[in-house]
Amino acid sequence: MxxxxxxxxxxxxxxxxxxxxxxxxxxxxxxxGAVKKCGRDALIAIDVRAKGTPRAHPGGQVTYVLDYSMTRTPSFAPYWGSYWVGGRFPRGARGPARAVLFDETGRRLAAFPCRGHSDGVWCDTGGRIPDRGRIVLTARLARGATAAAVAVARVGFDSFDGLTEQEFARHLNRQKSREKFCNYRFTRTVTTAVDS
Structure with a gap:
């Protein structure tokens, strides 16, 4: 036995x-290879209010406006964050090609290039954005969009926090950031009625 x-x-x-x-x-x-799970709340929370063009024709342009403000968790240790803006746009839509950043007074501060990723179209802000401001993105609806349809977008911020100053300076891409840092998404749904 x-x-x-x-x-x-x-x-x-x-x-x-x-x-x-x-x-x-x-x-x-x-x-x-999925997003790193951190088991904590975001160190840098982002409140986003989003609105878009309420009505558009097939093939028409839709503008999305994101008013945002960041709240940082008090800490004795300094930490940094990196941010991408964008999200999932209506099916078949083209763009956006860039995101434009404005301060609270409406002064244009910067424009960020956008590109497609597996989880949407995201624009790299380079991490250096004010704690409050406005982001404007423009997309063009598909020409074949059916009449009386609704074009739905989910737009906002994809953020990574808890970086050190050296890590922030390295400016890692989204894939590396997702593997290494805590990832949080702050998005809102925006609908546009598509007329014939």
Whole structure:
């Protein structure tokens, strides 16, 4: 009996070692590459109010306006954040190609380039944006949009916080940031009625 238990234990041990050394399945790899879970609230919370063009024709332009304000959690240790603005735009829409930043007085401060990612169109702010301001993004609806439809967008901020000054200066891309830092998304839904 003892010998059979020992043989069984060795077999189980070898099976576990083989499983540990085997390549990761694609589904498991996708999970491992997902957003880092931090188990805490954001150190830099972003309140976003979003509005868009209320009505547009198929192929028409829709402008999204994001008024935002950031609240930083008090801390003895300094920390930084990096931010992307954008989100998921209506199906088939083109753009936005850039996001324009304005301060509270309406003065234009900067424009950020945008590009498509697997989770939407995001514009890299470079991290240096004021704690309050306005972002304006413009997209063009698909020409084939059906009449009396509703074009839905989910727009706002994708942020990473808890960076040190050196990490902030390195300006990592979104993929590296998602692996390394705490990721938080602050978005709002905006609807546009599509007329014929």
């Amino acid at each position: 003892r010998r059979s238990c020992r043989v069984f234990g060795v077999a189980v041990g070898l099976t576990l070692i083989a499983a540990a050394l085997s390549p990761i399945a694609p589904v498991e790899a996708a999970c491992l």
